[in-house]
Amino acid sequence: MNDLAAEPVTWWKFFLEGDKDALSALYRFYFPVLYEYGVRLHQQEELIKDCIQDLFIKLWTNRRNLQAAHDPRRYLLIALRGAIYNKLKQAGNRKVVPYEQHHDFRLTFSAESAYIKKESASLQSQQLLNALEKMSPRQKEIIYLRFYEEMEYEDISAVMGITVKAAYKLYARALETLKDILHISLPALLLLLSQHKS
């Protein structure tokens, strides 16, 4: 994992020293991650693009006050979250609530996904997808950061603005709601598997 992170950490260091190419490398590396997370948090794509743009301009102008980042992705995701919040507040959006209480996270589970296509016919699969859709936005968010972004709980908690303990709890509760479905249809699954083999 450290090997993977080594390059962006180096770019970050050179960027702090005033190397614009390094900022460009960081931008190109993290744009897809920032864009996807941003749009999931807040549906307006134009607003997210503005936020990413402001974020990188600000990074450059403030670089002398910044410190070495051992995980640029974590830093940038937190910064983006703040930028979205500020932008909405600036725009005089009265409905803005603190991030911790925000109540949306776009994550739509699909039977068409390559991961489950062959199982989509099974009843258990359908039930599981329905249950996933019913998860709370915060639960969806932690599932996304954990399984799509492969983040550690410590980083997840920092990005979501909660304690590590709360992150574990949120994750456990998300899985708890799914447990019953897996459990109930386990015999059915075994039956399916044995039929498949013969």
Added chain:
Amino acid sequence: MDYHLYTKNDFLEDASVRAYVKGEDPAAARFWEQWLAQQPPNSDAFRDATFLLRHLLSGERIHAQPGTAETLWQHITAAIDTTEATPVRRIRPWWWAAAAIALLLTGSGLAYYLLHYTGTQTIYAAYGKKERVTLPDASVVTLNANSSLRYAKHWGHNGPREVWLSGEAYFEVQHQNGGGFRVHTGQLDIEVLGTAFNVKQRRGITTVFLEKGAVKVDAGTPDKSLVMKPGEEVQYRQQEELLTKYPGDAGAAAWMDNKMILHNTSVKEIVQVLEDTYGYKVMLSDTSIANRRINGELPLKNTQTLLYILSNMLDVSIEVNKADSTLLFKPGQ
């Protein structure tokens, strides 16, 4: 790791299980398929976990329209360039006075400092010899034969760490918070974090092979700088002013182990090594030998052994003239 005791949740938390489900890692796929084939007692827990994972990962991904990132970056650089154009803050006059007074006060100390701390050290490795150098910050440099390294005798705490290299050397740089480490080769500047890499500067070509860590290579002009990843090699050709990066040859630092690794290596390259590191002058009675390519490993520890093996590999006879250090390669043994 005892996977036989794993529960469904343990499997979910295992990065290699996730890599297997995501299809990102052939090694993980092989491992888990073999593991399942042993019919472990908890294979149900594993199947539950992977079943759940596939559904958790079924969410639709969100991508920006193609070109979005590029357009946005142009806006960003345009904005940055505008802010850059604003003038730098002027130094206030009283700062000059303060600086002048400080200089007067430290004048006597300065003379002492100059005498004791500004000397440089030059280490030279002769033909056929290697030298191991420990720098003031405990970084270790192994100098290959016919190479030299120059550096300041005293390095300030967290100050700049700089060395000047001519020839070839392998660097194992101590990581130091805040303090960079630079290698100058006359053609290239290499900026380093805690890292291990090989630098070879011979015949107007500088080659940098990065083993681990990270370095930035700078050929002096703004467009000629590159950031390197482990396993990559960068070559700078002085004459053409050409800086290129490509997957490196892991054998670049084999000379540290007294070996030369040959991957489809031309005889011409081997001859250059014989000349550069051993100081021989090589002559070929049949120049077509130079273009032949060979594979294998050459032991460098003992010159006699090296020449014996080389003559067998190439099916040539090698005549050594000790008086003027000449090697004559002739076809047939």
